[in-house]
Amino acid sequence: MTQITASGSFHGHDLEDLPVLNLGDWFGKTWLIEIGGSYSPLFLVVEADSFCSAIEELADNEKYGHLITVADEDLGDYDPNDCHYGPSGQILELDHIMIHGDEQSKMPWPCRYHGEGLTEEGVLPTAFEHCDDTC
Numbered sequence: 001m002t003q004i005t006a007s008g009s010f011h012g013h014d015l016e017d018l019p020v021l022n023l024g025d026w027f028g029k030t031w032l033i034e035i036g037g038s039y040s041p042l043f044l045v046v047e048a049d050s051f052c053s054a055i056e057e058l059a060d061n062e063k064y065g066h067l068i069t070v071a072d073e074d075l076g077d078y079d080p081n082d083c084h085y086g087p088s089g090q091i092l093e094l095d096h097i098m099i100h101g102d103e104q105s106k107m108p109w110p111c112r113y114h115g116e117g118l119t120e121e122g123v124l125p126t127a128f129e130h131c132d133d134t135c
Contacts, residue, residue: 006030006045007122008111010100015043020113021064022047022057028125032100032109033058035067042067045111047125051099058097059086068092 004023007016010032018032026047031054035042044064048054059065070078070091084092101108112122 004113004115004118004128006111006113006125008032008045008109010043017114018043018045018111019064020045020047021061024128026053028107028128030101030107030109030111030125032111034098034100036096045109051101051103051108054099055092055094055097056087059090059092060088065090068094068097 004020005016006018006020007014008018009015015032020030021044024047026049029047029049031046031048031051033044033046033054035044044058046054046057048057055068059068065086069086070093075091078091080091084094086092107124107126111125113125113128114122
């Protein structure tokens, strides 16, 4: 499948070329995940039912999951009774992650998808799964 990215506005800033995780798997219900919160945070878009599900999708993601999953050599620094666990039982470090979106909305973080076969202005995530080469 062609690489699909997302774009949208966040606090008056245009964000473009954002990686999309779990593409097409939750009816276009998109969340903006910010990792780092520093001078140059990483932004990702995740399709998920809730912000908790978005964290789970990120934790199990092959390319980006390591950003919130505690490495085996660091597990001794975490109390197993006071940890956040991922869907596969991995310990998660969530101190530097923020999730943006309106929980009560059909599309919590409004954005557009871009990629080969999509119109120049992109398509709404809620229309993506129904989109064909003519949209």
